[in-house]
Amino acid sequence: MAGLFSRFFKLGSQNMAIDLGTANTLVYVQDRGIVLNEPSVVAIETLNGVKKVKAVGDDAKMMMGKTPDNIEAIRPLRDGVIADIEIAEEMIKHFIRKVHGKKNLFRYPEIVICVPSGSTSVERRAIRDAASNAGASQVFLILEPMAAAIGADMPVTEPVGSMVVDIGGGTTEVAVLSLRGLAYTTSVRVGGDKMDESIVSYVRRHHNLLIGDATAERIKKEYGIAVMPADGVGELIQIKGRDLVNGVPKEITISQANVAEALAEPIGAIVEGVRIALENTAPELAADIVDQGIVLTGGGALIQGLDDYLREETGLPVSVAEDPLSCVALGTGRAMEDPIYRGVLMSA
Numbered sequence: 001m002a003g004l005f006s007r008f009f010k011l012g013s014q015n016m017a018i019d020l021g022t023a024n025t026l027v028y029v030q031d032r033g034i035v036l037n038e039p040s041v042v043a044i045e046t047l048n049g050v051k052k053v054k055a056v057g058d059d060a061k062m063m064m065g066k067t068p069d070n071i072e073a074i075r076p077l078r079d080g081v082i083a084d085i086e087i088a089e090e091m092i093k094h095f096i097r098k099v100h101g102k103k104n105l106f107r108y109p110e111i112v113i114c115v116p117s118g119s120t121s122v123e124r125r126a127i128r129d130a131a132s133n134a135g136a137s138q139v140f141l142i143l144e145p146m147a148a149a150i151g152a153d154m155p156v157t158e159p160v161g162s163m164v165v166d167i168g169g170g171t172t173e174v175a176v177l178s179l180r181g182l183a184y185t186t187s188v189r190v191g192g193d194k195m196d197e198s199i200v201s202y203v204r205r206h207h208n209l210l211i212g213d214a215t216a217e218r219i220k221k222e223y224g225i226a227v228m229p230a231d232g233v234g235e236l237i238q239i240k241g242r243d244l245v246n247g248v249p250k251e252i253t254i255s256q257a258n259v260a261e262a263l264a265e266p267i268g269a270i271v272e273g274v275r276i277a278l279e280n281t282a283p284e285l286a287a288d289i290v291d292q293g294i295v296l297t298g299g300g301a302l303i304q305g306l307d308d309y310l311r312e313e314t315g316l317p318v319s320v321a322e323d324p325l326s327c328v329a330l331g332t333g334r335a336m337e338d339p340i341y342r343g344v345l346m347s348a
């Protein structure tokens with residue numbers, strides 16, 4: 001392992017670290033940092049029965065929910081694992097090419113890519129193969145919560161227990177880390193996507209209005225809140241969608257309190273995951289967590305008041321990482337660059 005690891009330092013600047021997320025893919029290039037951050041979406045066009053990639057990333061996400069019959073916007077990762085391996089591979093290839101530029105097309109890098117802690121060996125092999133087929137000369141894997149913790153500057157190399165909660169698009173990973181390893185980990189299949197779905201179904205149930213996922217995501221990002229607003233109402237939100245009774249487009253107003261109500265279930269599931277992890281943590285490590293607290297990473301960490309809510313529910317110190325959406329990519333990059341993290345990379 002040490003031999004493999006030291007090769008990173010000799011090969012120089014083209015090596016990459018990839019956070020292949022359900023919602024977003026970030027690419028970190030050695031010595032340069034994060035150079036790409038785009039949605040994990042691919043638009044596929046079918047012409048005379050032949051499928052072709054029409055757009056990837058930002059361009060493809062803009063098409064979601066608005067495509068004509070012959071174009072399909074696909075998210076190749078679901079619930080934190082690869083749901084469509086061929087399209088995932090196309091997406092990785094596209095991003096690698098974009099980062100390298102045409103001039104470097106023939107210089108293949110070594111790649112470190114993160115995988116969910118709960119992924120099976122078959123899923124891990126699929127991710128590794130996709131990166132190999134995309135042109136990587138060698139692929140290393142890192143567990144996502146470990147990467148998140150490194151990216152959030154947590155003391156993962158020390159004999160001190162700390163807890164990271166990474167709330168992504170597809171999954172929430174809860175992990176206790178100590179001495180470069182995961183002492184305990186659990187993964188809940190609830191994240192930003194489930195929150196969007198909860199908003200869609202809330203609006204449908206209470207207002208007979210059908211809204212798209214993109215609209216729900218916008219509402220969540222702008223007004224999402226983990227607890228009832230102080231005045232019991234909060235801000236008022238105008239939303240447009242299709243009336244389910246007469247089929248025409250319509251605009252309604254809901255309150256931020258309604259959003260809190262809609263998000264209660266997915267957020268409750270996340271809190272439950274944290275509780276289970278705490279119950280299963282060895283006493284010495286649990287004692288450390290009382291001092292070190294819990295760090296939140298991933299896009300879901302940005303939900304207003306989630307840290308306060310978790311603090312109230314667990315009685316532990318809770319903080320949000322400085323840049324929650326970048327933690328996993330930063331941590332994957334640092335694990336590639338810094339020998340102090342030797343041992344967290346896996347070769348398969």
Ligand SMILES: Nc1ncnc2c1ncn2[C@@H]1O[C@H](COP(=O)(O)OP(=O)(O)OP(=O)(O)O)[C@@H](O)[C@H]1O
Nearest residue numbers: 021022023024168169170171192221298299300302
């Ligand atoms: N300000 C915000 N408030 C609430 N949610 C947000 C905010 N910004 C982004 N999100 C949500 O965070 C999620 C994406 O987070 P992230 O990029 O960490 O996920 P991912 O790494 O792609 O997913 P996974 O780790 O599950 O594979 C999306 O569901 C997005 O809507």
Ligand SMILES: [Mg+2]
Nearest residue numbers: 021168298328
């Ligand atoms: Mg993630």
